Amino acid sequence: xxxxxxxxxxxxxxxxxxxxxxxxxxxxxxxxxxxxxxxxxxxxxxxxxxxxxxxxxxxxxxxxxxxxxxxxxxxxxxxxxxxxxxxxxxxxxxxxxxxxxxxxxxxxxxxxxxxxxxxxxxxxxxxxxxxxxxxxxxxxxxxxxxxxxxxxxxxxxxxxxxxxxxxxxxxxxxxxxxxxxxxxxxxxxxxxxxxxxxxxxxxxxxxxxxxxxxxxxxxxxxxxxxxxxxxxxxxxxxxxxxxxxxxxxxxxxxxxxxxxxxxxxxxxxxxxxxxxxxxxxxxxxxxxxxxxxxxxxxxxxxxxxxxxxxxxxxxxxxxxxxxxxxxxxxxxxxxx
Amino acid sequence: xxxxxxxxxxxxxxxxxxxxxxxxxxxxxxxxxxxxxxxxxxxxxxxxxxxxxxxxxxxxxxxxxxxxxxxxxxxxxxxxxxxxxxxxxxxxxxxxxxxxxxxxxxxxxxxxxxxxxxxxxxxxxxxxxxxxxxxxxxxxxxxxxxxxxxxxxxxxxxxxxxxxxxxxxxxxxxxxxxxxxxxxxxxxxxxxxxxxxxxxxxxxxxxxxxxxxxxxxxxxxxxxxxxxxxxxxxxxxxxxxxxxxxxxxxxxxxxxxxxxxxxxxxxxxxxxxxxxxxxxxxxxxxxxxxxxxxxxxxxxxxxxxxxxxxxxxxxxxxxxxxxxxxxxxxxxxxxxxxxxxxxxxxxxxxxxxxxxxxxxxxxxxxxxxxxxxxxxxxxxxxxxxxxxxxxxxxxxxxxxxxxxxxxxxxxxxxxxxxxxxxxxxxxxxxxxxxxxxxxxxxxxxxxxxxxxxxxxxxxxxxxxxxxxxxxxxxxxxxxxxxxxxxxxxxxxxxxxxxxxxxxxxxxxxxxxxxxxxxxxxxxxxxxxxxxxxxxxxx
Numbered sequence: 001x002x003x004x005x006x007x008x009x010x011x012x013x014x015x016x017x018x019x020x021x022x023x024x025x026x027x028x029x030x031x032x033x034x035x036x037x038x039x040x041x042x043x044x045x046x047x048x049x050x051x052x053x054x055x056x057x058x059x060x061x062x063x064x065x066x067x068x069x070x071x072x073x074x075x076x077x078x079x080x081x082x083x084x085x086x087x088x089x090x091x092x093x094x095x096x097x098x099x100x101x102x103x104x105x106x107x108x109x110x111x112x113x114x115x116x117x118x119x120x121x122x123x124x125x126x127x128x129x130x131x132x133x134x135x136x137x138x139x140x141x142x143x144x145x146x147x148x149x150x151x152x153x154x155x156x157x158x159x160x161x162x163x164x165x166x167x168x169x170x171x172x173x174x175x176x177x178x179x180x181x182x183x184x185x186x187x188x189x190x191x192x193x194x195x196x197x198x199x200x201x202x203x204x205x206x207x208x209x210x211x212x213x214x215x216x217x218x219x220x221x222x223x224x225x226x227x228x229x230x231x232x233x234x235x236x237x238x239x240x241x242x243x244x245x246x247x248x249x250x251x252x253x254x255x256x257x258x259x260x261x262x263x264x265x266x267x268x269x270x271x272x273x274x275x276x277x278x279x280x281x282x283x284x285x286x287x288x289x290x291x292x293x294x295x296x297x298x299x300x301x302x303x304x305x306x307x308x309x310x311x312x313x314x315x316x317x318x319x320x321x322x323x324x325x326x327x328x329x330x331x332x333x334x335x336x
Numbered sequence: 337x338x339x340x341x342x343x344x345x346x347x348x349x350x351x352x353x354x355x356x357x358x359x360x361x362x363x364x365x366x367x368x369x370x371x372x373x374x375x376x377x378x379x380x381x382x383x384x385x386x387x388x389x390x391x392x393x394x395x396x397x398x399x400x401x402x403x404x405x406x407x408x409x410x411x412x413x414x415x416x417x418x419x420x421x422x423x424x425x426x427x428x429x430x431x432x433x434x435x436x437x438x439x440x441x442x443x444x445x446x447x448x449x450x451x452x453x454x455x456x457x458x459x460x461x462x463x464x465x466x467x468x469x470x471x472x473x474x475x476x477x478x479x480x481x482x483x484x485x486x487x488x489x490x491x492x493x494x495x496x497x498x499x500x501x502x503x504x505x506x507x508x509x510x511x512x513x514x515x516x517x518x519x520x521x522x523x524x525x526x527x528x529x530x531x532x533x534x535x536x537x538x539x540x541x542x543x544x545x546x547x548x549x550x551x552x553x554x555x556x557x558x559x560x561x562x563x564x565x566x567x568x569x570x571x572x573x574x575x576x577x578x579x580x581x582x583x584x585x586x587x588x589x590x591x592x593x594x595x596x597x598x599x600x601x602x603x604x605x606x607x608x609x610x611x612x613x614x615x616x617x618x619x620x621x622x623x624x625x626x627x628x629x630x631x632x633x634x635x636x637x638x639x640x641x642x643x644x645x646x647x648x649x650x651x652x653x654x655x656x657x658x659x660x661x662x663x664x665x666x667x668x669x670x671x672x673x674x675x676x677x678x679x680x681x682x683x684x685x686x687x688x689x690x691x692x693x694x695x696x697x698x699x700x701x702x703x704x705x706x707x708x709x710x711x712x713x714x715x716x717x718x719x720x721x722x723x724x725x726x727x728x729x730x731x732x733x734x735x736x737x738x739x740x741x742x743x744x745x746x747x748x749x750x751x752x753x754x755x756x757x758x759x760x761x762x763x764x765x766x767x768x769x770x771x772x773x774x775x776x777x778x779x780x781x782x783x784x785x786x787x788x789x790x791x792x793x794x795x796x797x798x799x800x801x802x803x804x805x806x807x808x809x810x811x812x813x814x815x816x817x818x819x820x821x822x823x824x825x826x827x828x829x830x831x832x833x834x835x836x837x838x839x840x841x842x843x844x845x846x847x848x849x850x851x852x853x854x855x856x857x858x859x860x861x862x863x864x865x866x867x868x869x870x871x872x873x874x
Contacts, residue, residue, distance in 0.1 A: 217688070225676070
């Protein structure tokens with residue numbers, strides 16, 4: 001036995017090299033995502049004369065906001081190893097709630113917005129309860145919530161859109177220009193702010209640390225004396241708050257709450273998270289990656305549209321991008 | 337060949353199964369070394385040895401899961417080299433593992449013929465032929481089974497019969513059973529033995545792996561003992577005693593150095609457990625843990641030592657029992673409660689239950705104490721955590737280039753120290769070590785032992801679960817011995833010896849008629865526990 005024992009210092013040496021390689025590869029993945037964004041950006045700039053100008057780039061950023069906001073919350077959920085399918089129709093329900101509170105109940109706009117965001121949090125909390133306490137698999141629990149939200153949005157609004165024509169200050173939340181010099185719609189500023197808050201939450205707070213811990217090894221985290229059930233509920237509730245905010249942003253932008261929309265947004269948001277390098281297996285991911293992922297999707301949509309490629313083909317291309325991104329992530333893991 | 341024939345002419349025909357000079361090494365461990373073994377025609381050969389003696393490795397080599405480094409296997413004198421369990425089965429060697437490989441949601445017949453389903457027209461399953469084949473097999477073996485029963489609804493004993501039918505579906509010559517009675521009651525053991533006797537004919541044989549001396553007496557013709565991957569000896573069952581077999585198993589020499597010097601009989605009792613029971617296994621477990629004491633937990637695989645630890649920290653559901661901590665009764669519902677009471681559990685499976693492998697050393701060491709020490713209003717105090725981690729990396733001499741190193745890149749011993757550091761930062765008074773030196777090389781083991789001793793010296797109370805007898809004997813002030821979910825012995829350091837511990841570890845707790853009835857009622861739970869554990873492993 002003693003003959004095969006490696007001297008301790010040699011044992012340490014080897015892995016160190018491997019560790020450097022891993023972290024380098026981690027950085028590479030983010031770099032790759034960013035590099036692909038640049039490549040796509042340059043490609044469209046060359047391919048379409050209407051792509052690279054201030055107005056169009058503003059439009060791209062504007063179109064990133066809703067999916068990006070949903071993707072921010074979903075990043076936390078996916079890092080824990082979970083999934084949230086209810087964010088799309090949940091957003092439509094939140095938009096309807098916002099319309100009910102502000103247009104039909106006549107609540108002041110700030111109060112209505114707060115109520116909507118908290119309602120989103122409640123949806124998330126219910127998801128969290130079903131997943132963490134009742135132990136329903138995340139896919140099923142949020143699939144159920146997706147259907148419930150879709151139905152409730154139609155029931156509450158009687159299947160008709162609610163218009164915010166009498167609440168111009170609400171519409172300004174998305175379309176106004178708080179900082180005239182920047183000439184960016186407020187929605188973009190709100191999204192940038194939310195992204196920074198998310199990054200701080202994920203990297204600098206105990207919530208973020210437990211999010212990674214649970215995704216890395218839920219059992220070990222629980223045995224370390226951490227109430228993993230509580231923290232999973234917190235994570236889904238947080239994702240719910242982002243659903244609420246997305247509901248406000250989209251209805252303010254459209255000037256109306258559209259109860260029948262929302263389905264499909266969840267998949268785009270999950271795609272953004274995955275393209276950004278967050279692992280569906282949990283434990284790994286970043287907000288920067290998610291923002292890049294969301295930008296890649298909207299740049300693709302915008303550029304292909306400018307090149308007059310039909311909507312159907314845009315989806316085909318987006319599908320392929322997701323496959324390539326996930327395969328690259330898996331190849332990286334295997335190499336590590 | 338000529339030699340073989342000559343040998344046959346001279347003495348007797350070649351043994352049914354012959355294992356000749358087989359060796360196998362894994363990185364850092366020599367699992368088998370020059371192993372040999374003969375199974376004669378028409379006999380039941382018992383194979384005994386301590387945990388880790390090499391029994392499982394031998395079976396895995398036989399079934400072709402790994403190739404042997406040296407040596408060969410002969411079946412009826414012809415050399416065989418199985419390439420996998422299916423090939424081994426085709427050659428005539430069937431192995432029934434301790435953990436069943438059954439699909440609970442399929443029927444008895446579907447399980448028996450899994451992978452060999454009768455078909456019609458090439459790809460359509462022929463369910464009728466499947467059931468009739470299964471029926472004739474079951475009737476041939478006189479098994480109380482129905483082809484269409486769902487396996488998940490069967491008792492453990494009947495599930496085992498399904499395993500046996502599955503093993504015998506292909507004209508097996510050699511049947512190897514690993515701890516077949518671990519989950520059976522007395523009556524079921526009798527049924528199993530009857531079945532084995534019916535199977536053993538002039539051209540077949542059984543290798544029966546077990547620790548239960550009374551069973552070996554009842555079923556086996558000869559007993560082969562192995563220790564530390566080596567062949568020790570073979571004795572005729574009728575001409576031996578349990579004592580002789582045990583002394584062969586443990587060997588004479590006592591590895592390790594001095595026992596802990598200080599006697600702790602008079603120290604205050606920190607933790608007292610009484611009547612601890614779980615649905616799956618534990619029955620009325622009780623013990624005291626004193627301040628500054630290392631309390632060893634010894635027993636064979638499946639005796640319930642890990643289950644005691646998991647029940648104690650609230651990781652598994654407890655049916656009954658009281659826990660008294662510093663004189664007050666406490667209810668520990670989950671590991672978070674246990675951590676609050678300063679009880680830390682270090683799992684035998686560091687990778688699955690102890691570490692965040694993909695995270696930094698720093699994040700692992702701070703994990704249990706984040707809320708208490710390393711946050712302010714929810715914001716991480718990363719600097720403080722890194723400083724604390726560095727402090728423990730130094731004091732425990734964890735070999736890592738920095739606290740930012742990913743945990744998976746550390747050696748086993750250093751990973752173990754990271755987990756220890758986690759609980760020391762949490763300032764635990766009670767540390768439960770489950771197999772503290774598993775997967776750790778010899779030099780690092782010594783360091784872990786020193787660390788355990790110094791922790792006990794500082795007044796920490798330690799429960800040490802270990803399958804390595806010399807380790808338990810060397811480290812423990814007192815030893816709790818368990819068998820089949822119960823405490824069967826409590827030994828002081830002075831009384832403990834390999835023989836005495838083994839004696840209590842192989843005791844089969846008395847099974848009165850009442851207990852058997854209870855067991856019968858509990859059986860669905862047993863099945864559930866078994867499948868749960870399997871699901872967990874996956």
